[in-house]
């Protein structure tokens with residue numbers, strides 16, 4: 181129990197460059213949220229954001245963790261990696277900006293829409309990054325009382 | 327809740343069931359468990375797709391449909407053959423022969439569902455012109471897929487096109503036409519669909535998206551195949567006229583419906599597991615420029631329906647050839663307008679989500695259950711062997727938390743427990759006066 185609220189957490193390890201299992205963590209997240217009875221439109225927003233965050237870990241990072249935290253009021257998806265970090269976050273947030281390598285582009289990734297999509301889906305977004313250290317992405321969603 | 331909500335055509339023949347794991351593993355909604363050595367179908371979850379009918383090696387899963395004799399309840403009888411029926415017979419190069427054969431089986435009138443499909447195509451073409459509809463527009467024609475969306479993809483319910491299926495539209499066209507022509511009362515007429523699947527039967531008894539079906543019953547292709555075959559080889563009748571267009575006939579095959587629409591950006595997918603994969607992608611907004619999605623539960627489309635006789639691949643090829651010879655024209659604007667006034671072609675009842683995967687209505691309770699499931703799951707061997715009667719270790723954990731199973735249903739857990747009990751027994755027995763420990767102490 182944190183802050184008087186019940187919460188659950190699930191951590192998924194995401195490997196760099198592992199396109200074979202890419203997307204598994206976010207599809208698990210989707211399944212969990214459906215089982216929790218979260219409103220289907222919100223489930224959709226979270227899954228889209230989680231998928232983009234997961235793919236960024238696969239494509240751009242040295243690997244990291246995707247974490248889901250649910251409380252009765254909120255859903256937080258966190259993507260954390262240990263490098264290489266984003267030099268210019270504002271630039272990375274721009275639609276169409278991408279540094280995706282050739283191999284990722286061949287597989288149809290690298291449209292530069294991931295981060296903007298995450299922002300569009302989220303109620304709040306927090307990005308921290310340091311070159312050489314890593315990136316932390318915290319994606320917040322409010323669960324509105326029905 | 328109304329009782330009819332639990333009506334399912336797919337049922338278990340207990341006497342034939344051996345309690346194997348074939349069906350529990352293949353069910354797309356995890357709706358089957360084996361308990362006390364027999365399969366059990368969870369009614370709220372079943373979507374009548376017929377996967378279990380197809381995989382059961384002992385034919386213990388069956389589809390309940392109406393016997394041919396049930397048409398005798400009505401003074402006048404109309405047959406609505408699904409286009410799939412046309413592909414079932416060898417050496418038939420004229421659809422009229424099949425239509426005539428149906429008449430010889432005791433029907434007064436035959437109306438091709440393929441013609442109704444031509445109307446559906448025309449209605450859906452109109453819907454495609456509306457830019458405000460959610461894309462992709464999803465076909466409503468396979469009832470198993472509509473139910474799959476209710477259970478697993480509620481977010482996509484609004485994408486389902488509000489045009490009813492060829493079967494429902496044909497039923498109204500046929501009844502109207504017959505009553506007008508012969509001046510009889512609609513109640514005196516029984517309209518029967520010749521079905522390739524269980525899902526259609528269920529959608530007659532318990533429709534989704536409309537209050538009541540216009541169809542009075544469904545007779546399976548398997549049920550009439552033999553008799554119809556005999557009629558076909560016998561004679562020709564002049565009083566039938568094939569009306570459907572090549573496109574309408576093509577609906578029996580996966581992709582036929584989309585082809586009829588004449589659009590570029592469509593996706594036609596058959597086989598329920600494939601459809602699930604694509605619906606996941608649509609739900610995740612990964613297929614952005616898709617206009618239309620046609621999903622059919624059966625492999626190859628309705629030609630692969632569980633109540634067909636002929637091999638689906640062979641049937642598919644025959645449909646292709648027969649459709650080329652079909653004589654009807656596509657529906658004209660005027661015809662569409664006229665028919666649109668006369669029948670109810672819209673799905674006017676709201677399609678509701680069926681969140682049966684949800685663990686609890688209360689989110690905190692659901693979260694607690696989720697935690698317990700995780701704990702139990704981690705203590706299970708993770709082999710997904712199915713011996714417990716649940717499709718996977720994960721589902722057993724869920725079943726335990728939902729109160730439908732116990733940890734001892736897992737054979738490995740049970741073995742552990744037995745081992746532990748045995749050890750305790752030995753220990754206890756040694757403490758009995760005259761036991762080994764007792765003797766050692768005395769020496």
Ligand SMILES: Nc1ncnc2c1ncn2[C@@H]1O[C@H](COP(=O)(O)OP(=O)(O)O)[C@@H](O)[C@H]1O
Pocket residue numbers: 232236237239240241261263264265266272273277278279280289290291292293294295296315
């Ligand atoms: N976890 C990360 N680590 C390092 N760089 C990242 C990470 N996530 C995103 N980026 C950078 O931000 C850019 C934009 O990301 P995104 O909008 O998802 O587009 P895309 O993944 O298609 O390139 C990426 O090309 C990459 O340079």
Ligand code: SF4
Pocket residue numbers: 375376467468469470471522523524525526622623624627628629630631632
């Ligand atoms: S694909 Fe056709 S035959 Fe199979 S369940 Fe759907 S409607 Fe019935």
Ligand SMILES: [Mg+2]
Pocket residue numbers: 232235236290292293294295
């Ligand atoms: Mg990206």
